[in-house]
Amino acid sequence: MTETALSFELPANLAVEKFIAKLSKKTVIELALQQYSLKTFYDSFDWRLYNANLICEFNQSKNGSSLSLISSLNGKVITSTELDDVPAFASEFKDNVMANKLAMLLEVRALLPLTTVDLQIYKINILNREQKTVARLMIEQYDQLKTRLSIQAIKGYDKAYIRLSALLQDEFSLKTAEKGLLIRALKRQGRKPNDYSSKLNLKLTPEMTAAEAVRVIYKTLLKTIKLNEQGTIEDIDSEFLHDFRVAVRKTRSALSQIKAIFPDEHNAYYKEYFAWLGTITGLTRDMDVYLLSFDDYKASLPESMREDLNPLHEFLLFKQAHAQKELANHLKSKKYLTTLHDWELYLKRFIEKEDLQKNTHISIKELADSRIWKVYQQVLNDGAAINEDSPAELLHDLRKTCKKLRYLMEFFQSLYPPEKIKTLIKALKGFQEVLGNFQDYEVQEISLKQFSEEMMQQGTPSNTFLAMGVLVQGLEERRGKARHDFTGRFNDFKVPLNQKVFKFLFAHKSKGE
Amino acid sequence: MKVIATYNIKGGVGKTSTAVNLAYLAAHHGYQTLVWDLDPQGASSYYFRIKPKVKGGSKGLIAGKRELDGLIKGTDFDNLDLLPADFSFRNLDLVLDERKKPTQRLQKLLKPLADEYDFIFLDCPPNITLLSEAVFEASDILLSPLIPTTLSLRTLEQLKRFIKDNKLKHLELIPFFSMADRRKKMHREIIEHLSEEHPDVLATVIPYASDIEQMGIKRMPLAAYSKKGRSIEAYDALWQEILRRI
Structure with missing residues (x-):
């Protein structure tokens, strides 16, 4: 030995x-x-x-x-x-x-x-x-x-x-x-370990102007997009596209939430571009998620039905491959490449020009405090308005607001005491989970129904549809459970201790909002 | 962890070459393996070129003054270690006799090694003594080589009776023929006869062969210097048969 x-x-x-x-x-x-x-x-x-x-x-x-x-x-x-x-x-x-x-x-x-x-x-x-x-x-x-x-x-x-x-x-x-x-x-080779991480590791300081800080945020997200581009095109694994999409979504979220930095028409132009990027990558990601969940799907069925589900796997693979091909073409298109390049140049030039907008010169800390506090209040109010009978839309809207809050807290994390903000992010993450599940199960139910219609035309054996029916039923049950869990999880999130920390970190300096 | 003792009441039946060659095969297949040379003659230590010396001798060892782990030596082969013999092991019986519950002593000493090794081979001296009783307590398998002679039949029956009388229910006795000479009519007849009466005897027979005897000159396990041949195949088959049995 x-x-x-x-x-x-x-x-x-x-x-x-x-x-x-x-x-x-x-x-x-x-x-x-x-x-x-x-x-x-x-x-x-x-x-x-x-x-x-x-x-x-x-x-x-x-x-x-x-x-x-x-x-x-x-x-x-x-x-x-x-x-x-x-x-x-x-x-x-x-x-x-x-x-x-x-x-x-x-x-x-x-x-x-x-x-x-x-x-x-x-x-x-x-x-x-x-x-x-x-x-x-x-x-x-x-x-x-x-x-x-x-x-x-x-x-x-x-x-x-x-x-x-x-x-x-x-x-x-x-x-x-x-x-x-x-x-x-x-x-x-000019490389070193950990030269890529999917975590957004931004180092902002409170004294930075809002313009300086958002530039750091956008540039970091852009880097993530570019680093994941090739792996997404080649479909090496599903995480490339996932990280790519998260960076796109965060950029879009920042563009709509951190306003009055860029001129409005520029803001709108790039928002539209990143929304487009979200759309063209959506179907492939959905298929990836179904494929990654497939083993769980199978395991949720009675043992005698499990093998009947296999044609769904074939179907998903085929659809994923097709969507992936289209996505790869999009990422090689002129629109994608030139607009991304323009965005890069825009971020470089923008500071040099010192384009004067309302929020350009305020400190980032001030902006962060006020934005986070405002969105947090919205989460509390919208959450409180939801009861047992509220329609699903209200939960979906709240899910989106929570996501906004989460991104803001992640962007500006380095401006706050690490332990405190991490605790809050963790609490928010727990609450988001129940909202995310509720939404995901519904989307999956709808998709599975659509898939079954498409598969019907391909002469799939009837037992497969039976199995898919049981699957949809299972998802419905899980969705019901998530809906039922909502109130408890919301109460966990808004416990007085969390409220106190939110107030301590973000409220005391916010003005006018 | 499985503890396999190579043992026979009678001496000179190929216990050491069994322990050394099977341990080598186990290690070669990726199992963490230890050979404990309990024989004061130190034959298995010799085969691995390791000095037959243990700090503190049999007294220190049995008293548990030193962790066994600190006395273990790495062999020249991956996954294979040896706990060497010591000349003082000739007194192991006397030393054990001074302890309370002497027959449980080895088992207690081996316990801390359970996480480290998949197989521990105990290379034991012959005769039924206090040491061999302690070996029976500590082992899961008693692998007993038999030379195909009428005397072996007697010793096998003695051993079976001893195991039965002492209610050693945890212990599985696995006998097999060793040093068998196909040229000898008596060997062939006894193998046939004994296999009928004792179906627990393994089908694999280890031959009497010059390449096995060479181990003493090469000072390493057979498979480390010879890549093919009847003896190698026999040990391979024996190891596979034992693995199936346990």
Whole structure:
């Protein structure tokens, strides 16, 4: 059993062969293996493995190829599996341990290659008098990166390990390697870990003018849109489109909520554009959601009916592929590309021109306080007006208002004490869930009915419609439950403590609204 | 964690080569595996080139002064560790006898290793002693190699009676033929005869072969120096048969 610990770097002027020859004069060694290998690092687009302290590497050599998950904290191999090609999704792995581990971390995200390095590997055994291996040395020689040595201790032979690391440090004057190989290999490409996150991490300061601050918000959202564009077109996984759409929706929400920064006609022009982007991406996202929910749909049916639902899956796949193709064409269209480019330029020029609108020069804190306070009041009033008999529309409107509030709080989060605002966002999120479910179940019921009409014309077996009927019934029940839960969840949200914190954070400085 | 003891009342029946070769196969298939060399002669320690020495000797070990984990040595093979023998193990019986509940002692010492290992092989010295009784308590499987002679039949029956008399219900006895020489008529006849009377004897027979004997010169498990051959296939088949049984 081996455990990795120390890593060293070989100075550029010391060739590996020479090092091995010198080492053999100091201690008894045996070259166990020497081979050429290709190492490709993998992670999801949003660095889920890296953030879980895992390095995922695919090693290919003439002896075969394997994918390993390695702890970035201690270098230990968590799990490894032999395979020829790396599948995109966790569920496609044959090895159960690997599949489960990846599924837990990646969820719906695909594994993507990050960077590849080619290297010469030397495995050296350090032997004692009995010719027993008491420590191992692995040398990895790269083309453009420094050669790396790592010592693997063998259980029960601590002294040999200490002796070897002392030898490398004292006799060979080797320096311990600081950064991991992945980081160094990425740096060569001008990249670094976590260069994408789906979380909106805005750093605003209270002194910023509203114009400066909204520019930061719009630019950050634009960056997210652009970063997800290619993955959306290629349909690598469903999260690209999801993140793309969220950034579009947030931009649109900001344009309608943070007024009097841009001239009205400009505001309206771009609002229309982002609304269009929402529309052209909607159908694909809907299909993605149905496909992602399919296993749940199936599980909600009596066991004897589950297989009858399969034609719906085929239907959804077909529809998704069709919608995706149209979406990809839209994202390559002149309208999409030129307007997005105009928007980018507009954000750049706008500040330079110092276009004077009413809110341009007020501080962002002042604007944020007043907007959040106002929308919060609206949520409280609209929520209070809903009783057991209120029509669904009122809940849908409230859902939209809550979303507005949520986006505002997320945009301006960095202006407030983190713990306090996080508590409020969490409370709001909990309330939004019940409203979201209520809406989603209804939309799904309507869609399923529409799908069944389309499928009817394709000669789908009647048992499938029976199963879909049971599905719709189940959704109806769930919707009823969400409707029933509304009052309780609204009461949770408006507890005096939350109201107090809302008032403390946003009300005291708001003027006139 | 499954504890497998390779044991026979009689000596020289291939207990150590069974423990070493099966442990190697288990480790090779990805199971975290430990061999505990309980025989003062230290044959399995020798096969792994590990010095047969335990700090504190049998007294310290049985007293539990040191965690077993700290005495374990990594072998040259992935997933495979060894707890070496010590010459003082010749006194293990006496040391055990001084303890309260001596037969439960090994089980207690092994308990902390349950999370770390999938399989623990106990390579035991022969005879029925206090140590072997402690081994029976601690083990899930008693893997017993038999040389196809009339004497083996006797020792197998003795062992069965002992297990029955001592109500060792948790313990599964798995006998199999070892060091079988196909050229000897008596070996062939006994294998046939005994298999009829004792259907619990495994179908796989480990042959008497020179490549197994070479282990002493190569000082490593058979599969580590020989890639194919009748003996390798036999150990593979034996391991698969045991896995199916447990």
